[in-house]
Amino acid sequence: MRLRILPKEEIPRMVQALMADYQVVGPKAKGPKFVFEPVADPSEMRLDYNITILSPKVVLQPPGERVATIRLEGKAPQVEPVVEVEPTVIFGAHTCDLHAIRLLDRAFSDEYPDGHYLERRRQTLIISVECLEPCDEHSFCKDMGALTVDEGYDLHLTDIGEAYTVHVGTEAGEAVLERYAAARAATDADVRRLNQVLSAKWPRFTHRLDFDAAELPAMLATAYEHPIWAELGERCLACGSCTNICPTCYCFNVLDSIALTQTEAVRTRRWDSCQLDEFARVAGGENFREARAARQRHRFFRKGKYLYERFGTLGCVGCGRCIRTCLVHINIVEVFNTIHSSA
Amino acid sequence: MAENKSQGARSQEKVKVAFFDFACCEGCQLTVIDSLQTHLDLLEAVEIVNFREASSEQRQDYQIAFVEGSITRQQDEERLRRIREQADILVALGACAHTAGVNALKNLHPLEEVRLYVYGEHADWYDTYAARPIGAVVEVDAVIPGCPIDREEFVEVVKALLVGKKPPIPDYPVCVECKLKGNVCVFHVGKVCMGPVARAGCGAICPTYGDGCEGCRGLIPNPNENAMKEVLDEAGLTLDEIMDRFTMFNAYRELEAEE
Numbered sequence: 001m002r003l004r005i006l007p008k009e010e011i012p013r014m015v016q017a018l019m020a021d022y023q024v025v026g027p028k029a030k031g032p033k034f035v036f037e038p039v040a041d042p043s044e045m046r047l048d049y050n051i052t053i054l055s056p057k058v059v060l061q062p063p064g065e066r067v068a069t070i071r072l073e074g075k076a077p078q079v080e081p082v083v084e085v086e087p088t089v090i091f092g093a094h095t096c097d098l099h100a101i102r103l104l105d106r107a108f109s110d111e112y113p114d115g116h117y118l119e120r121r122r123q124t125l126i127i128s129v130e131c132l133e134p135c136d137e138h139s140f141c142k143d144m145g146a147l148t149v150d151e152g153y154d155l156h157l158t159d160i161g162e163a164y165t166v167h168v169g170t171e172a173g174e175a176v177l178e179r180y181a182a183a184r185a186a187t188d189a190d191v192r193r194l195n196q197v198l199s200a201k202w203p204r205f206t207h208r209l210d211f212d213a214a215e216l217p218a219m220l221a222t223a224y225e226h227p228i229w230a231e232l233g234e235r236c237l238a239c240g241s242c243t244n245i246c247p248t249c250y251c252f253n254v255l256d257s258i259a260l261t262q263t264e265a266v267r268t269r270r271w272d273s274c275q276l277d278e279f280a281r282v283a284g285g286e287n288f289r290e291a292r293a294a295r296q297r298h299r300f301f302r303k304g305k306y307l308y309e310r311f312g313t314l315g316c317v318g319c320g321r322c323i324r325t326c327l328v329h330i331n332i333v334e335v336f337n338t339i340h341s342s343a
Numbered sequence: 344m345a346e347n348k349s350q351g352a353r354s355q356e357k358v359k360v361a362f363f364d365f366a367c368c369e370g371c372q373l374t375v376i377d378s379l380q381t382h383l384d385l386l387e388a389v390e391i392v393n394f395r396e397a398s399s400e401q402r403q404d405y406q407i408a409f410v411e412g413s414i415t416r417q418q419d420e421e422r423l424r425r426i427r428e429q430a431d432i433l434v435a436l437g438a439c440a441h442t443a444g445v446n447a448l449k450n451l452h453p454l455e456e457v458r459l460y461v462y463g464e465h466a467d468w469y470d471t472y473a474a475r476p477i478g479a480v481v482e483v484d485a486v487i488p489g490c491p492i493d494r495e496e497f498v499e500v501v502k503a504l505l506v507g508k509k510p511p512i513p514d515y516p517v518c519v520e521c522k523l524k525g526n527v528c529v530f531h532v533g534k535v536c537m538g539p540v541a542r543a544g545c546g547a548i549c550p551t552y553g554d555g556c557e558g559c560r561g562l563i564p565n566p567n568e569n570a571m572k573e574v575l576d577e578a579g580l581t582l583d584e585i586m587d588r589f590t591m592f593n594a595y596r597e598l599e600a601e602e
Contacts, residue, residue, distance in 0.1 A: 030525070030527055031527040031532060032527065032531070032532065033527045033531070035525045037525075053525050053526070053527065054522075054525045058525070063523035063524070063525075064523065234569075234570070235567075235570055236567065236570065237516075237518075237539040237540065237567050237570050237571060237574070238516075238563075238565070238567060239516050239518035239519070239538070239539040239540075240515060240516070240518060240519045240522070241518050241519075241522050241528075241539075244518075244519060244522035244523060245522055255511065257499065257502070258502050258506055259384075259502075260382065260384040260385060260387065260388040260498070260501070260502060260505075261384060261387065261388070262388075262505065262506065270523065271523055273515075273519065276514075276515045276516075276519070277514060277515070277563065277564055277565050278514045278515060278564075292567065325522075325528065327528075327530060327539060327574045328570050328573065328574060
C-alpha cells in the first residue's frame with residue numbers, strides 16, 4: 001500500500017477524532033516514567049516516550065479481568081462467560097511491544113483458543129511508532145530482531161521531522177486513516193527523507209549480546225545444569241516483577257469470589273508469575289519448582305528456548321524492562337552472555 | 344483445627360460471629376465496622392452476637408471468633424483459651440493478633456525497662472510479659488493480616504469461611520500487586536520499600552500513594568532476607584535502619600528466628 005504523510009500537528013486532531021469512537025490507549029507520563037493508559041485528552045499523549053512500565057499488553061490481557069459470572073441457584077451452577085471489551089486503539093506502541101503482541105497472538109490462539117484475548121484483539125487497532133533512539137542502556141531490541149517490524153500493525157508511524165510517514169498494514173488501518181486523519185500521499189522527497197532517517201537510526205543501537213540470538217535455543221539446551229542458576233537463586237527476591245512487567249509473559253491464575261448471598265459468584269483471572277513461591281505448588285502441598293534457582297532457570301528457558309520450540313519465535317523482544325525493574329540487578333543480557341562465554 | 348460447623352450456612356440460620364480484642368488500638372475492629380457500612384449484606388449473612396466496640400450484646404454462642412490484639416499478660420491467655428474452646432473457627436484479626444505487630448517491638452528491650460518506661464513507679468502493678476501473636480497461645484484457623492486490615496479482604500475472608508473454603512490470603516509479595524497496578528517503583532524515586540518480601544493483599548496501597556511498604560502484613564513464606572538486606576543497603580540504609588525495617592511489624596518473628 002502507498003506510503004502516506006501525516007503532519008505532526010495532525011496527531012492531536014486524529015487522537016481526538018478517534019476518541020469519539022474508540023478508547024484510545026497511549027503513552028502518558030507517570031512521575032519520571034511512562035505508562036500505557038486510556039487517553040482523556042490528546043495533549044497527555046507522549047509519543048516521545050522511551051519505554052513504559054507495563055507494555056500495551058495491558059489492553060489485550062489486562063492485569064485482572066472478569067471472565068465469567070456463575071449463578072448458584074438451581075441444581076447445577078450456571079456459568080455465563082463475560083467479555084468486558086470495547087473498541088480500542090493502541091496508539092504509539094514501539095516495535096518491541098508489537099513483536100511481543102504477535103507472540104501473544106500465537107500463544108492465545110494455539111491449541112486452546114482464548115476467547116477473551118481473541119475478542120479483545122479483534123476489537124483493537126494498533127498504531128505503532130518506529131524507534132529512532134535507544135530507550136536507554138538496557139534495551140537490546142537490535143539483538144532480538146525487534147528494532148523494526150514489517151507486519152502486525154494497522155498503521156506504523158516513522159518520525160521524519162515535521163511529519164510522520166505512515167505505513168498502512170491492514171485494510172482496517174487504511175479505513176482509519178481515511179476517516180480520522182488528514183494524511184497526504186508521500187512524495188519522492190518524503191521517501192528519500194524516510195530512507196535517510198531509517199539508515200541513520202541503526203548505528204545508534206548497539207549489539208549487547210556477544211553472540212547471535214538465533215543460537216539461544218541450542219545454547220540453553222546444554223545449560224540446564226549451569227552453575228549460574230544457583231547463583232541467581234541466591235540473589236533473586238522472588239518478587240515476580242521481571243515476569244509481571246514482561247511483554248511476552250502471559251501466565252494467569254483464575255479465582256472465584258462468591259457473593260455474601262451465596263447465590264452467585266464472579267470468576268476473575270489475573271496475571272501470575274512463575275517466580276512466585278506458590279506458582280508451582282499443587283494439591284497436597286508439593287511444589288515442583290520450589291527453589292528460586294529452578295524458577296529463574298525456568299524463566300530464562302522460556303525466553304530463550306521453550307517458546308521458540310513451541311511457536312518458532314524467541315520469547316524475548318529485548319525491551320529490557322526486566323533489567324530495569326530488578327532490584328538485585330539480574331540482567332538477562334549478562335546471564336546469556338555468561339552462559340555463552342562458558343560454553 | 345476445630346470441625347467447621349459453619350459449613351452449609353446456606354440454610355436458614357445465620358452463622359454467629361463475635362469480635363474480641365487484646366493489646367491493640369482497635370483499628371481493625373473499626374475497619375470491620377466500616378465494612379458493615381459498605382457491605383450491607385454482611386449482616387444478612389452473619390449475626391454478630393458479641394462485639395464490644397460496636398454493640399452492647401454479649402452472647403457466648405458464637406461459631407466464628409475474630410480476635411484482634413497481641414497477648415501480653417498471663418490472664419490474656421486464659422481468656423483467649425476460653426474463646427478458642429467456644430469458637431469453631433478462630434480468626435486472627437490484624438497484625439497484632441497475626442504477627443504481634445508493633446507490640447512486639449517491646450520484646451527488643453529488657454521487660455523491666457519497658458514496664459518502667461510505660462508505667463513508671465507503678466510498674467510492678469502490671470505483670471506484662473513479652474508480646475506474642477495469638478497463634479503462640481492457641482491454634483488459629485485463619486488470619487487477616489495488616490495494620491489495619493483491608494476491609495475488602497475482611498469481606499472475602501468472611502465469604503470463604505461461610506462456604507468452608509480456605510481464606511484467599513496471598514502468599515506472594517506486595518511487588519506483585521504494585522506491578523499489576525503499573526506503579527512507578529518507589530526505589531526508582533529514591534525511597535525504600537519492603538514490598539519484595541512483604542505479604543500482599545493490601546493492593547500495594549502505600550507504594551500506590553508514593554510511600555514505601557512497611558511490611559505490616561508480615562513477610563511472605565520463604566523471603567530472601569539476605570537479598571532484601573542488600574537491596575536496602577544499596578539504597579543507603581545503615582545496618583540499624585535495615586533491622587528497623589525488618590522489625591517494625593515483624594519483631595516477634597525476627598526474635599524467634601534468633602533463638
